[in-house]
Amino acid sequence: MSKPVQKPPFWYQILLALVLPLYRLRVWQRSRLQPDYQDEIIERFAVKPVAKNQQRKNQLSKPQQVIWIHAVSVGETNAAQPIIAHFLKRGQPVLVTNTTRTGQARAKALFAQNYPELFEAVFLPVDITALMQQFLQRYQPRLFILIETELWPNALAQTYDAGIPTILLNARLSERSAKGYGRVGRLTRPMLEQLSCIAAQDQATAQRFIALGADAKKVVVTGSIKFDIQPPEFLLEQAQQLKQQWQLAQRPVLVAASTHEPEEAQILAQFPKILDQYPDAVLILVPRHPERFDRVAELIEKQGFQVFRRSQQQNIEADTQVYLADSMGELWLWYALASMAFVGGSLSPTGGHNPLEPVRLGVPVVMGPHTFNFKVIVEQLMQAHALTQVDNAEALAQVWLNWLQQPEQAKQAGLAGLQVMQANQGALERQLALIQQLDTLPER
Template sequence: MRTHPATCPAAGTSAAGERERPGGRRFASGSSRTIAPSHGPWQTKDMVLYRFLMWLAGLSLRLRAALAPWPGAERLRAPEPPEGAGPVVWLHGASNGELAAARPVIAALRSALPGLRLVVTANSLSGRDLVQGWALPGTAVRLAPHDDTRTLKRFLDAARPAALIVIENELWPNRLRLAAARGIPVFCLAARISERSAGAWRRIPGLARSVIGAITWLAPQDTASRDRFRALGLPEDRIGPLMVLKSAAGAIDAAPLPCPRATTLLAASTHAGEEAIVLAAFKRALAARPDLRLILAPRHPRRRAEVEAAIRDAGLAFATRSAGAEPDAALPVYLADTLGEMDRWYAGAGMTFVGGSLVDRGGHTPFEPAAHGSAILTGPHVANAAPAYAALLAAGGAIEVTDAASLAAAILGLADSRAQVRQAEAAARALAPFTAGAAVAAFLAALARETGPPLKGAADAVQA
């Protein structure tokens, strides 16, 4: 019978009653966290196969890096420790959206622990560049290490983190396995897991037990995710309050656009197959309201050529951000094909269609347009933020559309500043319960409890 990692005995206990981490580091014996050993459940068939596959992938990456310069080679190198002498926390987010949403967490950590050093990692170059642009003192920013044992050991040896913070659904098995083996507490914030992903984990139970057993504390994004993590074996005492980080990020001041806000529609984070529907709807609405303008911001700017072709097929004139053009009131469409400027587009649009929802991609969160007071339009596919959209639709804080005809009708109905204000006010009321402030405070308390003296200041800050 396999033993759950959470029930395995600690790797060692000092005479002072503190459990000892590899390398002589300790954390308080009062912590509920145990150190997962390097044998037993970590050696399940699923985990052994995963480790072998990651070893092969790592070998391939090393060969590629040896043959020619390649930005991704950064994933294989040990990080440069951040400047300073304080404890280190490793924070990881997949890309721009997750890391931008994590800014309240970073701010709370730095406020609670002024001497704290951060190692922030991202899967994408754009995510890494976003955080580097914040110029945070005492912070090292880099691409996330590849999930093979050799690379991760070098990373952990160099960074020596007191804790690992994972944003949303970045549950990499080797990363969590090695963190747990070294007694590094793992905190998952705004954790989200779909029914499809939960089903996939259930089909590899050995790997699932290893990953779930490595989690010290988890704040789920919604009740459905909470129930799925619980069903996968996460104990109740490791589950914190609901946390929706993107609701806490708030709006950022942005330069105004030349087009009137009330007649400007932003199609945000659109996916393949979606732009054609949006453009057809906009063209239909434009025939009735020639003063309408569209800002089209695809989720992945690398799809630029595909989206440009869709605009041409629709017979609409446009300017392109990546070519250096600014929005032009004389042109009906503006292609916002860059990263890091979404706040400007949200601020300049009285209406926002949130992409990934007319095609089955689960949608994107409504918090960014709501923070800017932009009226929200969405398709029916919103599984990634279902509770928030349910609250919005029930309160009249969003309009659901299903095709080009219904989207065109919604655009025409909202192309009025008074209608936009009414809907934005309803959205603000509907989304108020999703604030992350209390959940972030609960995280800081859990962080202090699980790490002990290295991050004890966090507990003092929470109690103050």
């Protein structure tokens, strides 16, 4: 017999009402010039209606009994990729919700074209009870899967009340995040109680969830599904074509990916040191957030480089020194072109992004000192000498120079990363088994 639904405390609802106008303003400031701005507003602050014309782009032909997967941004979407692919290949409709535009663009790039009637990606509605009730009525999910960390009190309360099994997959919880959740115990404990299962990446994460109030019987350590990621074949094929078309086979290609302010400026300031010794080197900058694309283009010009932009369909030419990859959904493409890579959000105090994407392609990786988002994975890669951690952009440039001067060392770092990937695979199979158990549970 399940417990009755425990609603979030009243103060949370008041806080949500106060923050809502500010959040809507933020969305307007960030997205108002985007062609799909009106769709975003509807999805975040209302609920997208069923399309009268089922040929309408990016809507499920049968929007009921879907597997609902929430992936906050690009990293979570990439982690969820094999899970999503598993269900779509079985003919199961999948709804993906994202919080960020980059995450949604990534999801659509991976699946929208190949599964137009089974796949839909929308923004997660604001966590208001009435909106969540409408959302559940609209899609009638049979299972709710959250990826990694993000928990929303009203969403969990409503899915629990509707008898929808909910699983937190690939769960990670840093010590800092655990302290934050611990400060709002009246909000956190009901959410953890309403989860049917927590599949933790590691034992430390499992213990943190239990300490916050999760039932130890519901917490399972499965490892990280990120070790099971596979690059999309079509992007690998495209990378090979571009490598020939742009004549990159014999050029050092340095990729700085998922970068945040001020990382681009710092790296651009150091890049001339590499050009002094390797004048045919090319730096590909891949900013994390699309609203910063124009700003990064200005930075490139300010540093004295000519700007070549992916968004303008410009190529890497023989004289191209810096290329701005201002596109969405193509991160694997740039990593596939890389001789070596820097994974951003790590020189800035963001916590770093997923290093396993370049590692999966045999690319040696450098990160800055701020890697708490991927602490365990970074430590594993560093122990295997597959990843080098530096304190600043100057040290980053020196590591790149060392690898260019000693290509065998760079090759060994790439191979060591592939060995770490292989040794840690299997989480996907374990997590799919958990999903299968939950998906066959009777309704409460």
